[in-house]
């Protein structure tokens with residue numbers, strides 16, 4: 001059945017994204033604090049259009065701004081795990097990564113009354129342990145990979161990737177990965193980030209970026225079905241001209257027949273259309289999709 005699903009996702013990093021980079025002076029902290037302002041604007045916009053979606057919330061944000069996170073939950077949105085702070089899993093030992101995952105889970109459960117079913121890595125990157133830890137702790141899906149643009153796939157664990165040899169793919173697991181893309185993320189287009197080693201210039205014209213975001217949805221409608229995931233950050237998309245772009249994006253998607261879902265709902269839709277089966281061979285993203 002033809003169906004074109006849109007997952008709007010909001011990574012409510014607040015100040016944690018800067019703390020994780022050692023940036024704790026008033027400027028970056030206040031920049032993160034603006035995320036609370038942005039989150040409220042976004043919540044109102046979504047309510048106006050009766051859209052529920054997914055917010056990935058670090059445990060640090062949940063415990064720093066419990067009222068803001070509770071308001072999101074009470075508005076009917078899904079709350080996903082975004083780690084304890086914003087530290088990359090690549091920088092942690094397995095036990096540290098697991099401790100952060102569990103600590104964030106508990107912080108979110110305090111607010112929502114249940115453990116999250118979805119996880120998004122703070123940097124979209126996963127350690128060799130991430131998939132195993134997500135399965136161990138009962139997650140249904142992750143949203144970290146980029147191996148397809150419109151179709152989820154099952155996450156692998158145990159790949160062996162070296163320069164001198166062909167890739168050796170590991171085991172395909174039950175965990176569903178709902179893919180993401182830098183082009184469908186607000187932050188690289190808009191945010192100025194300066195570190196000692198590099199500068200991300202940002203500050204793109206929001207209308208030009210909006211055109212890309214709409215066209216990526218329209219291309220998907222050539223397929224029988226698919227899921228497109230947009231990633232926004234309240235501290236970034238919450239500013240005036242970007243909010244207007246987000247508003248126009250939502251209005252356009254509605255006019256073009258989009259079905260809005262939380263990522264948990266989208267994962268269940270994928271699971272129903274493409275049931276899991278143990279497969280000793282490397283998974284090809286999108287394979288097995290027939291309807």
Ligand SMILES: [Zn+2]
Pocket residue numbers: 011012013017082086122
């Ligand atoms: Zn984040």
